[in-house]
Amino acid sequence: MEARHLRYALAVAEHQHFGRAAASLGIAQPSLSRQIADLEREVGERLFDRTPAGVFPTAAGAAFLAPARRALCEMASAVAEAGRAARGETGRLRLGFIGSALLRFLPSVLTPFRRDHPGVRLELREMSTARGSAALLGGELDLVIGRGAPRGPGAEHLVSVTVGRDDLVAVVGKGHPYAGLRTVTAAQLARQHLIVASADDEPAVRAGLRALLGADASVLDTATEARDLRTIIGLAGCGVGVGLGPSGMRAAGRSDTWFCAVTPRTPLPDLVMSYRADDRSPVLAAFLAEARRRGDDLPG
Amino acid sequence: MEARHLRYALAVAEHQHFGRAAASLGIAQPSLSRQIADLEREVGERLFDRTPAGVFPTAAGAAFLAPARRALCEMASAVAEAGRAARGETGRLRLGFIGSALLRFLPSVLTPFRRDHPGVRLELREMSTARGSAALLGGELDLVIGRGAPRGPGAEHLVSVTVGRDDLVAVVGKGHPYAGLRTVTAAQLARQHLIVASADDEPAVRAGLRALLGADASVLDTATEARDLRTIIGLAGCGVGVGLGPSGMRAAGRSDTWFCAVTPRTPLPDLVMSYRADDRSPVLAAFLAEARRRGDDLPG
DNA sequence: CACCCGCGATACCTCACAGCTATGGGCCCC
DNA sequence: GGGGCCCATAGCTGTGAGGTATCGCGGGTG
Numbered sequence: 001m002e003a004r005h006l007r008y009a010l011a012v013a014e015h016q017h018f019g020r021a022a023a024s025l026g027i028a029q030p031s032l033s034r035q036i037a038d039l040e041r042e043v044g045e046r047l048f049d050r051t052p053a054g055v056f057p058t059a060a061g062a063a064f065l066a067p068a069r070r071a072l073c074e075m076a077s078a079v080a081e082a083g084r085a086a087r088g089e090t091g092r093l094r095l096g097f098i099g100s101a102l103l104r105f106l107p108s109v110l111t112p113f114r115r116d117h118p119g120v121r122l123e124l125r126e127m128s129t130a131r132g133s134a135a136l137l138g139g140e141l142d143l144v145i146g147r148g149a150p151r152g153p154g155a156e157h158l159v160s161v162t163v164g165r166d167d168l169v170a171v172v173g174k175g176h177p178y179a180g181l182r183t184v185t186a187a188q189l190a191r192q193h194l195i196v197a198s199a200d201d202e203p204a205v206r207a208g209l210r211a212l213l214g215a216d217a218s219v220l221d222t223a224t225e226a227r228d229l230r231t232i233i234g235l236a237g238c239g240v241g242v243g244l245g246p247s248g249m250r251a252a253g254r255s256d257t258w259f260c261a262v263t264p265r266t267p268l269p270d271l272v273m274s275y276r277a278d279d280r281s282p283v284l285a286a287f288l289a290e291a292r293r294r295g296d297d298l299p300g
Numbered sequence: 301m302e303a304r305h306l307r308y309a310l311a312v313a314e315h316q317h318f319g320r321a322a323a324s325l326g327i328a329q330p331s332l333s334r335q336i337a338d339l340e341r342e343v344g345e346r347l348f349d350r351t352p353a354g355v356f357p358t359a360a361g362a363a364f365l366a367p368a369r370r371a372l373c374e375m376a377s378a379v380a381e382a383g384r385a386a387r388g389e390t391g392r393l394r395l396g397f398i399g400s401a402l403l404r405f406l407p408s409v410l411t412p413f414r415r416d417h418p419g420v421r422l423e424l425r426e427m428s429t430a431r432g433s434a435a436l437l438g439g440e441l442d443l444v445i446g447r448g449a450p451r452g453p454g455a456e457h458l459v460s461v462t463v464g465r466d467d468l469v470a471v472v473g474k475g476h477p478y479a480g481l482r483t484v485t486a487a488q489l490a491r492q493h494l495i496v497a498s499a500d501d502e503p504a505v506r507a508g509l510r511a512l513l514g515a516d517a518s519v520l521d522t523a524t525e526a527r528d529l530r531t532i533i534g535l536a537g538c539g540v541g542v543g544l545g546p547s548g549m550r551a552a553g554r555s556d557t558w559f560c561a562v563t564p565r566t567p568l569p570d571l572v573m574s575y576r577a578d579d580r581s582p583v584l585a586a587f588l589a590e591a592r593r594r595g596d597d598l599p600g
Numbered sequence: 601c602a603c604c605c606g607c608g609a610t611a612c613c614t615c616a617c618a619g620c621t622a623t624g625g626g627c628c629c630c
Numbered sequence: 631g632g633g634g635c636c637c638a639t640a641g642c643t644g645t646g647a648g649g650t651a652t653c654g655c656g657g658g659t660g
Contacts, residue, residue, distance in 0.1 A: 001303065001375060001379070002302045002303045002304060003301065003303045003375075004618085005301045006301060006378070007535050008373070013570045017636085018636075018637060018638095019637085021637070027618085027620090028619065028620055028621080029617065029637075029638095030619080030620075030637085030638075030639080030640095031619045031620070033637060033638060033639090034618080034619085034639090035618080035619095037638085042377050042379075043378075043382050043383070044379075044382075044383060044386075045382050045383060045385075045386040047382065049580065050636085050637060050638095051628055052626090052628060052635090052636085055636095055637090056582060058386075059385045059386065059391055059580075059581050059582050059583065060382040060383070060385045060386035060582070061382070062378070062384035063378075063381040063390060064378045064381060064385075065378075065386035066378075066381070067374045067375070067377045067381055068374070068375070068378045070372075070374045071372075071374035071378065073369045074370045074371035074374060075301060075367070075368070075371045076595070077340075077367045078306070078343075078363075078364045078365075078366075078367035078368045078371065079301070079343050079344075079364070081363040081364060081366070081367055082343050082344075082345050082360040082361070082363050082364035083344060083345060083347075083348065083360070084363065085359045085363035085364075086344075086345040086358070086359065086360035087359045090363065091359055091363075102580070126403070127619095128494070131304035137641090157365075192615065201555050208642090244618095244629085251633085272475045280358060280359070281351065281358070282359050282503070283359065300302065304647085317607085318607075318609095319606090319608080327647085327648065328648065328649055328650080329607085329608075329648090330608085330609075330611095330648085330649080330650085330651095331647065331648045332648095332649085333608060333609060333610085334609090334610090334647080335648095336608085349610060350607085350609095352605095352606090352607085352656055352657065354654090355607095355608090368614065470605060487608075501645080504635070
């Protein structure tokens with residue numbers, strides 16, 4: 001049994017007339033008669049009563065037509081769904097990102113992407129750069145935004161694109177001696193208790209800090225580690241010490257905090273977007289296209 | 301696009317290998333390659349990634365396969381549903397009947413029919429013989445059980461089968477003078493206030509009563525008319541008068557009522573089952589078969 | 601590095617069958 | 631009783647599904 005048989009049966013049911021049904025299908029009446037006869041033979045039941053008053057479905061015919069209609073409908077939607085999926089209008093995007101991406105990059109991309117691709121299920125998970133690249137290689141994520149391009153085994157199967165740059169800034173509570181300063185030096189930082197991102201989570205950030213502090217880098221061994229920017233800001237705000245983070249962090253400042261630039265100007269590892277090189281997902285492609293469009297106005 | 305294309309695509313997805321998929325379909329590999337290529341051209345999207353590691357659905361392919369599976373499923377169920385409908389296992393039977401059929405005929409037919417045809421929706425409506433045959437001719441019912449074969453315009457399009465016979469019996473309250481009598485005569489009835497079925501509803505019954513009462517038939521003009529047997533029994537039970545109805549009515553007797561046979565023995569019009577002669581519904585056929593099987597043990 | 605092997609694509613043939621025209625047969629209506 | 635409408639049947643034709651043979655490519659191996 002082929003879809004053709006269903007289409008023909010539905011046409012006969014609709015027109016209640018073989019001749020007109022055949023005309024509507026663009027075929028000759030005998031061809032239609034034959035196909036319906038074949039269908040009835042295959043189903044094993046007479047599907048239509050040919051009466052002088054017209055052609056009407058039998059009980060079996062009526063029971064046949066309902067699922068037949070649904071079957072053709074499903075076939076049409078199979079094509080439609082394939083097209084939508086290929087255009088990236090439906091599907092799923094599993095995105096892992098570090099907190100600073102929420103301040104700097106994601107808002108300008110996610111908003112238009114959501115608007116243009118309402119059928120896509122976005123699964124957003126905040127996580128460290130290290131966990132993110134592992135999950136990406138493990139196939140649990142489709143896209144990762146972290147700090148510094150992924151390294152290590154498997155990284156050659158990934159493509160990485162820089163989507164943002166940040167300088168290091170310090171954050172202190174309003175009562176701290178540095179509050180009010182426009183800049184602080186590496187030497188000034190080394191004399192304070194520091195609050196920094198976890199070395200395991202953000203190895204590239206930690207390496208940058210070590211380079212900045214030079215001989216004083218050992219202070220990092222006793223620094224307070226926090227797993228996200230809000231915690232760094234919060235701890236600094238209540239006087240625990242001097243928080244260090246990306247300049248994008250300024251956007252998350254509160255009334256009890258003060259931000260200082262760091263001299264010498266210290267660029268953090270790039271904010272990098274990574275995905276599997278062999279990933280042909282149209283949703284991913286659509287997201288990348290949007291990111292490229294929005295990424296142009298980022299600081300280069 | 302034909303069902304064949306869907307079957308082939310599903311086979312490729314299942315085996316992740318053109319050669320094995322073709323073998324499972326009983327065709328050669330190049331034929332399968334060609335059909336898949338045709339399908340992809342028609343859908344307008346590549347549905348499978350041919351990699352050295354195997355053949356995997358693209359995003360579009362995955363989106364296509366789900367409704368494709370449903371479509372084939374619907375096609376299979378179309379055949380299955382047609383078969384069930386043709387065997388009378390599914391469908392609808394709209395049955396109109398008079399109250400006495402519930403006492404005499406329907407219980408022995410409905411119980412096994414329900415058991416053997418659980419998928420059939422039975423629409424049972426108690427109604428008078430007159431309304432029943434009108435509804436049958438109007439196409440609002442498929443089967444009617446009434447008293448006396450339908451007459452009048454259109455009746456020649458109906459087939460009627462006798463399914464039960466009743467003699468006329470009288471019913472009185474326990475306090476009535478006739479209570480305790482085995483039989484009452486026509487003359488005795490004529491001296492009492494009578495409770496009978498409505499002349500409009502059951503003309504055949506009324507004609508029988510007139511014949512029985514002969515010259516005294518005028519007492520019927522002032523008789524109480526009731527529209528169903530339970531009402532006749534109830535009114536007689538509380539002393540309103542002498543109820544008249546079919547002998548099957550005895551089964552609905554209560555502790556406050558007494559039944560008398562009528563002499564001379566007065567057969568009521570037959571309990572008759574009617575349906576449209578041109579009705580080819582398998583459900584109807586199945587019901588008629590059941591009725592024939594159970595009808596044999598009826599009083600003839 | 602060259603060779604081989606496995607797999608999908610391509611080329612070309614062939615035959616089955618979907619569709620066509622012509623015609624038959626049943627039923628209703630005039 | 632004759633004519634017309636409608637579906638079924640008969641026989642022919644061309645398209646395309648399926649077949650065989652072969653190519654091209656990528657990956658593993660001696």
